Amino acid sequence: MAITTYLSGAKIPYQFSTTRSMCSNHCLNSVVSFRGPCQGPISCKGKVFRVFCNAQKLDVLTRSEPNSRASEELGKKLSCVMKFGGSSVASAERMREVADLILSFPEESPVIVLSAMGKTTNKLIAAGEKAASCVSGVSEIEELSFVKELHYRTVDELGLEKTLITDHLEKLERLLNGISVLKEFTPRARDYLVSFGECMSTRIFAAYLNKIGVKACQYDAFDIGFITTDDFTNADILEATYPAVAERLNGDWIRDHAIPIVTGFLGKGWRTCAVTTLGRGGSDLTATTIGKALGLREIQVWKDVDGVLTCDPNIYTGAEPVPYLTFDEAAELAYFGAQVLHPQSMRPAREGDIPVRVKNSYNPNAPGTLITKSRDMSKAVLTSIVLKRNVTMLDIVSTRMLGQFGFLAKVFSIFEELGISVDVVATSEVSISLTLDPSKLWSRELIQQASELDHVVDELEKIAKVNLLQHRSIISLIGNVQRSSLVLEKAFHVLRVNGVNVQMISQGASKVNISLIVNDDEAERCVRSLHSAFFESDMVDID
Numbered sequence: 001m002a003i004t005t006y007l008s009g010a011k012i013p014y015q016f017s018t019t020r021s022m023c024s025n026h027c028l029n030s031v032v033s034f035r036g037p038c039q040g041p042i043s044c045k046g047k048v049f050r051v052f053c054n055a056q057k058l059d060v061l062t063r064s065e066p067n068s069r070a071s072e073e074l075g076k077k078l079s080c081v082m083k084f085g086g087s088s089v090a091s092a093e094r095m096r097e098v099a100d101l102i103l104s105f106p107e108e109s110p111v112i113v114l115s116a117m118g119k120t121t122n123k124l125i126a127a128g129e130k131a132a133s134c135v136s137g138v139s140e141i142e143e144l145s146f147v148k149e150l151h152y153r154t155v156d157e158l159g160l161e162k163t164l165i166t167d168h169l170e171k172l173e174r175l176l177n178g179i180s181v182l183k184e185f186t187p188r189a190r191d192y193l194v195s196f197g198e199c200m201s202t203r204i205f206a207a208y209l210n211k212i213g214v215k216a217c218q219y220d221a222f223d224i225g226f227i228t229t230d231d232f233t234n235a236d237i238l239e240a241t242y243p244a245v246a247e248r249l250n251g252d253w254i255r256d257h258a259i260p261i262v263t264g265f266l267g268k269g270w271r272t273c274a275v276t277t278l279g280r281g282g283s284d285l286t287a288t289t290i291g292k293a294l295g296l297r298e299i300q301v302w303k304d305v306d307g308v309l310t311c312d313p314n315i316y317t318g319a320e321p322v323p324y325l326t327f328d329e330a331a332e333l334a335y336f337g338a339q340v341l342h343p344q345s346m347r348p349a350r351e352g353d354i355p356v357r358v359k360n361s362y363n364p365n366a367p368g369t370l371i372t373k374s375r376d377m378s379k380a381v382l383t384s385i386v387l388k389r390n391v392t393m394l395d396i397v398s399t400r401m402l403g404q405f406g407f408l409a410k411v412f413s414i415f416e417e418l419g420i421s422v423d424v425v426a427t428s429e430v431s432i433s434l435t436l437d438p439s440k441l442w443s444r445e446l447i448q449q450a451s452e453l454d455h456v457v458d459e460l461e462k463i464a465k466v467n468l469l470q471h472r473s474i475i476s477l478i479g480n481v482q483r484s485s486l487v488l489e490k491a492f493h494v495l496r497v498n499g500v501n502v503q504m505i506s507q508g509a510s511k512v513n514i515s516l517i518v519n520d521d522e523a524e525r526c527v528r529s530l531h532s533a534f535f536e537s538d539m540v541d542i543d
């Protein structure tokens with residue numbers, strides 16, 4: 001039998017020999033963690049295999065290659081993944097509507113990914129913060145009462161047993177007590193705390209489907225092979241996840257056609273084995289990861305808007321749905337701040353070449369946005385305008401002579417050493433202007449952010465003059481940069497008549513994005529005027 005080994009995410013061809021012959025169809029469909037001596041037994045579902053290799057401290061994940069007989073037995077295969085965000089499952093009524101929506105596609109055998117109900121994640125984070133500075137008992141924390149009440153009410157309104165979530169809610173309170181005793185809310189504790197949201201929403205929804213006669217099975221992502229880095233609050237999914245998740249979900253589906261209901265947003269750190277999260281909005285990434293792992297036909301992300309819009313509707317209510325996007329456009333849009341998609345979520349879909357459809361669970365008849373590898377760009381000029389606020393910009397001017405080589409390398413090695421990622425860059429012979437990714441800085445404590453920025457400036461000042469500029473915004477113009485002159489002409493006209501001075505400009509190598517840096521307090525006005533100029537008339541609107 002063929003066995004493949006995955007070592008910290010990379011597929012490595014290790015030699016295996018076994019002390020016993022393995023039976024053909026089961027044994028290896030779970031993830032086996034193997035640490036310590038390089039030679040030793042691996043136990044998997046009661047079978048013992050002996051592994052011989054030379055590396056130290058291995059984490060070995062084993063899986064069987066699917067054999068043709070097992071594939072034939074698949075019969076009706078899992079066909080698509082449908083992800084429903086917090087707003088889609090915010091109440092009992094919404095859960096009923098989502099169940100009806102899923103059942104309105106009888107031809108599909110979907111994997112369902114759910115986020116936590118409504119604003120549960122925010123409430124849990126607030127509860128954790130209050131617990132850490134709590135003087136009285138945690139039972140008085142308003143956000144804890146809110147979460148308890150919302151989930152008990154939902155269970156009650158759906159006619160389910162309270163016991164479905166009592167264990168989780170008791171554990172949640174114990175965890176908050178622990179945080180209040182320690183007076184410390186670490187990123188690791190934060191991830192464990194917020195995981196209760198997805199763990200409860202999926203249990204409630206699966207139980208409801210079973211109650212109405214639709215066979216469903218709940219899964220915690222961290223138990224079915226979602227292996228991540230140990231970067232709590234912003235973990236990356238490791239390669240080993242794909243075969244492990246496919247093995248588990250396909251294996252269970254073959255045995256019993258129960259709709260899988262999987263927790264979005266969560267994973268398991270490969271070193272710590274603790275619960276991790278994939279960054280805010282991470283359920284989109286869970287969905288695309290499952291889509292690629294299982295080679296599904298389509299990935300659907302159901303939201304509370306009619307698809308990806310021409311700009312953030314909170315900035316401009318007249319934003320229109322964008323019918324088609326490429327993976328590159330969607331990735332750029334998400335990375336540069338459009339909340340509608342998780343920044344990393346397009347990667348698995350692009351790698352697996354699986355179309356992603358963004359739909360509105362409140363308005364299922366709206367066509368939504370279809371995201372694919374390529375699209376007809378002949379008529380495309382601008383697709384969407386995205387705003388990323390509160391960005392820090394650095395102007396770095398070399399103190400050495402013109403033509404000095406290695407300047408860029410030195411600057412970027414400082415960012416690498418400090419683990420700070422850079423968003424937008426513009427360079428000249430002796431200077432660099434760049435912006436720092438706020439999400440990476442925001443994931444750290446405020447006080448730490450300030451001292452890290454000081455540290456960056458201190459290090460850079462050894463080789464350059466540095467000007468630190470805060471409260472800037474990046475306006476990203478996503479679209480057909482083959483027509484960049486037209487886009488720039490129009491954009492700069494709008495900005496000029498609005499009296500806005502652009503402080504930096506960069507055209508991404510991806511050829512779908514032009515980024516402009518302006519002051520935070522001018523940014524929203526600029527977006528509205530740009531939207532009006534590009535999407536509403538041929539004339540430039542003057543504010």
Ligand SMILES: Nc1ncnc2c1ncn2[C@@H]1O[C@H](COP(=O)(O)OP(=O)(O)O)[C@@H](O)[C@H]1O
Pocket residue numbers: 084085086087088115281302303304305307308309310311312313314338339340341384
């Ligand atoms: N360009 C955009 N297109 C669509 N929605 C956007 C855009 N920019 C920001 N948004 C916001 O993203 C929200 C949807 O994303 P999100 O809240 O993560 O959905 P869900 O929780 O349902 O997955 C919308 O309600 C909207 O306010």
Ligand SMILES: N[C@@H](CC(=O)OP(=O)(O)O)C(=O)O
Pocket residue numbers: 084085086087115116121122197264265279280281282283284
């Ligand atoms: N519940 C998590 C994960 C998520 O993806 O949520 P949503 O799909 O509602 O954006 C969050 O709020 O970040």
